[in-house]
Structure formats: C-alpha cells, structure tokens
Amino acid sequence: MFLQFIANGIVIGSIYAIVSLGFALIYNTTKIFHLAYAVLYMFCPYMILTFFHGLGLNLFISFTVAIIITVFLSVIMEFLVYRPLAKKESSLNIMLISSIGIMIVVTNIISLFYGSETKILNSEISKTFTIGNIILTYAQISQVSISMILIVVFLLFLKFSRFGIMTRAMRDDDVLCQVLGMDIYKMRYVLFALSGLFSAIIGGLVAYDVGMDPYVGMPILVNAVVALIIGGIGRFEAPIIGGFIIGILQALSVWAFSARWQDAVTFLLLIIFLLFRPTGILAERKRLV
C-alpha cells in the first residue's frame, strides 16, 4: 500500500509541479501574484468539452484548439489588466486584487454558461495499468510522462536558449533589462503565453481523468503556491521540487491520517517554512522579511 501512496503522490506532485512552474514563470519575472492563473487551469477543460462534446471534433484536435484558446486568454489578461497597471507603476497589492477580480469574473462566466456542477470529459471507466502492486490509470501515466517532458524541455530551454537567458535576466532585474534595450512588455506576452500553455496542458489532462467544475483551479493553485514557497522563489527548479514534495506529503498524510487533513498538513508546512525558512529550500539567502 505504501508504494501505491507514493505513486499517487508523484501523480499529484506532477500536477502541482507544472502549475507551480507556470505560476513561478510569472511571479519570478514580473512579481505579479497571478491568482487568476487558477482560472486557466479549469478554462481549458471547458473548451475541450465545447469542441469535443459540443461540436464533435476528435479528441486530439479539440485538445489542441482548447490549449490555443487558453493561451490566448492568458495573454489577454496581461493585455487588458496587468500591462496598463504595470505602465502606471501600480503596486503589487493592486495587481493581486485585480487578479482576484479577473478570477471572479472568468469563473462566474464559465459557471453561467456551463453550470457549476461537475462535468466529465471521459465517461468510460478508465483502463488501468499495473506494475507490481501499484495500480495507475493510463490518464495518470500520461500526466506524469507529459509533465516530465515539459519540465525537461523547459529547463533545457531555460539553460541554453536566448529566450531562457532573457527570462533569467528579467528575473534578476527587469528595470536593467529595459535599460539594456530589451522589450520587456513583448517578453511578458511570451511568458504569459508559456505559463498559460503549462496550465492548459495539465488542466486538460487532469480533467480528462477526473472531470472538472468551475472552482477546481483554486485549490490546485493554492497548493502550487505553497510548493513555490517551499521550493524557494527565484530558481526555476524550485517549484518543481516543491510540487513533488507537497504531492508526496499529501499522499502520505492520506496514508497516515485521513484525506480530510491533507490540506491542513500542507498549510502547516507553509507556515513552518514562512516562519523558519522564508527563502525556501533552494533559494540563495537574502532578506525577505
């Protein structure tokens, strides 16, 4: 049983890792506390639902179209809300509140059109796959493998491509980037698109496994943010490590206590980290408090 819980933890951890990475991509570079990111996670499945069940396209095409629309939504958020605020040099708290505003608006638009009850994409009983005494569904295996691929490709890009270098430069000092002639607003569009892509892919895959409702994004995002804090803000490897730690820890707390207390365990961990090591596991030491 223990191994099964570890395996479940890795599956959940891969979701947290990807969502956390997408969140970190924006938080580390622009310092926007992008709570509306939760919305993208649940927006993509609803788009898949529209194209797959509504228009009867095949699954792969509807997945692709839905991901493109979600990426577009992410860029629109930047265009309509964050960019004007950034040009006005508004404070970060204002960005945070605006982000809550976007989240409320989009969640309720979805709930208005699709209803707030749980919807499923895949009505068949999922096929399972057994290794030793660990049982996983094919959807879970594809979640883990696709997130691994995304993580590896992203980290390689970050290390070696021009885009990666620019991202790391923006993380270190975005004003200096501007002084050196980099168009940071163009760069921000790219970052928002990329983080939207991460969220859309994993959101779609998870919804294909377990279904979705309009409020499914927020708990995932909250866990992902905790993962980011635990991993450490700044380094892009940190949210990935944090995500897997949270995932496995939650699965183990289900094993040791019961599923009811897994959130409490996560937030207790958050408080402990905020108190004793606010820089997280990986980050270099600098004053945050």
Add this chain to the structure above:
Amino acid sequence: MDYIFHIIILINIYIILTTSTNLLVGMTNLLSLGQAAFYGLGAYFSVLALMVLHLTIIPALLFSAICTSLMSLLIAYPSLRLKGDYFVLATLGFQLIIYTILYNWISVTKGPFGISGIPSPSLFGLLYISGIYSFLVLSSVLAAMVIYIFYKLIHSPFGRALKGVRDDELSLLSIGRNVTSLKIWAFTLSSGFIAIGGCLYASYVAYIDPTSFNLDEAIFILAAVLIGGTGNIKGPIIGAVFVVVLPELLRLVGLPDSIGANLRQIIYGLTIILLMRFRPQGIAGEYALK
C-alpha cells in the same frame, strides 16, 4: 417590510465586517485574506457561549470577541514578521487551516452538517431577542457602536500611529515607535470586532456551517472594503451597502436567482478590476492601496 428589515440587518452585519477589515487594509496597509476565518471563529465561539455556557447576549459577544482576539494573537505574531505578498500568503494559509479545522473536527463543530437550532439570545436574562424587530435594533446598535469606536480610534493618537505604519513604516521606526506591536494591535482589534459580526450572524440565522466562512467569503469581505473605499469611516460602510444591496437590486430587475448569483459576482469582479485601474482608493476612500 420584513424583507427590507432583513436587508438592513445584513447590511449592519457587513458594516461590522468591513469596518473592522478596514482597520487592517485601509489604516495599516496589511492586506489580509484571512478575515473570514475570524468571522467564522467569532460565530463558533458565540455558539459555544450561547449553547454550552448559556450566556446572555452581552457576555456572549464579549466572550467571542475576546476568544477570537486571543486566537488572532497566535496568528498575528508569526505572520506579521512577513511583508507584502508573504503576509497575504500567511493569512491565506491560516484561513484555509481554520476552515479545514471547522470542517473536519466533527466531534466539536459538527463539520459540514453545521450547527442548527442556536437559541435566541437574551438580554440580561430578561428580554429575549427573537424575531426580526429585535434583531434589527440589536444589529443597528452594534453597527453604530462599532462605527463610533472606529471613528474614535481613527482620530486617536493610536489611529494616527497606524496611519504612520501605512504611509511610512521606516520613519515611524526612526522616531521610536514599536511598529510590530502597533501591527499586532491592529490585527487583534480587527479580528475581535469582526467576531462581533460573526456572533450577530450566528444568532440571527440560528444556523452556521463552515462553508459560510471559506476563502470566497474572505475574498468577498476584502472586495467589499476595496469597492467601498479604504482609510476612512464612510468607505467601508458604502462598500457594505453596495455588496448587500446589489444582489437584491438584480433580483428586483427580475433576473432568476441562478443567473443572478453569477451575474452579481461578475459585476463585483469587474468593479474591482476597474476600480484598481482607475480609482485604487475605492468609491469613497481616502487611501490608495500601496
């Protein structure tokens, strides 16, 4: 007529919530996403006072306010060491922990089933406060009292010191004020007063369950303050009236409840986005969020 009284009672409850949240957000520049937790704690403590300890209303109010303040002290001390986003996150974490505890500690809080049949409180054991008229009087008196106290507080040296924390923490430190203790005072006072709102809610509705005190409620309270305006007395009052009256107006227009609920949330969301962009101090506030 009862319907209008019901709305006025709700407005009174929300005035208490927003006015006390304003002490944190508008006066001290501490953005808290954990206000619903204290609202909930206040409600649950007052149920403890009314149903288990059989207190009358005034001791029950005091009991829940004091217990909630003590709880908030536990939370204030660790979270106030953090700044900006980290503080928001810590309060978010506490909000979720307290919600999880209220939801899952079934032997004490009855969890998701909620506590029903909360008895109507009595005043000095003589007068039973039941029925809408007596609650109208009670809530109006309490709301007026809270507004008066906060009016006095804002214009007291303590209030000015808090505004100092908000505007320039460093210069306040340099003239020798203890910024951390000021923040802790603001935090505990705010949660103590918010507990009065919780107590009022619990005894008025006579039924509480954890879902009334979740993260959405915390965001809602914060949104009400920010829409109304931060930093002065009239802002939060306008915010409370706005968030309570808007859904009723939508209902009067004839929208069915299923659409109306979503539509009013969309209106709140858009209002917040537009206000943050064009008028960050809210409708009637004096302080633009930093």
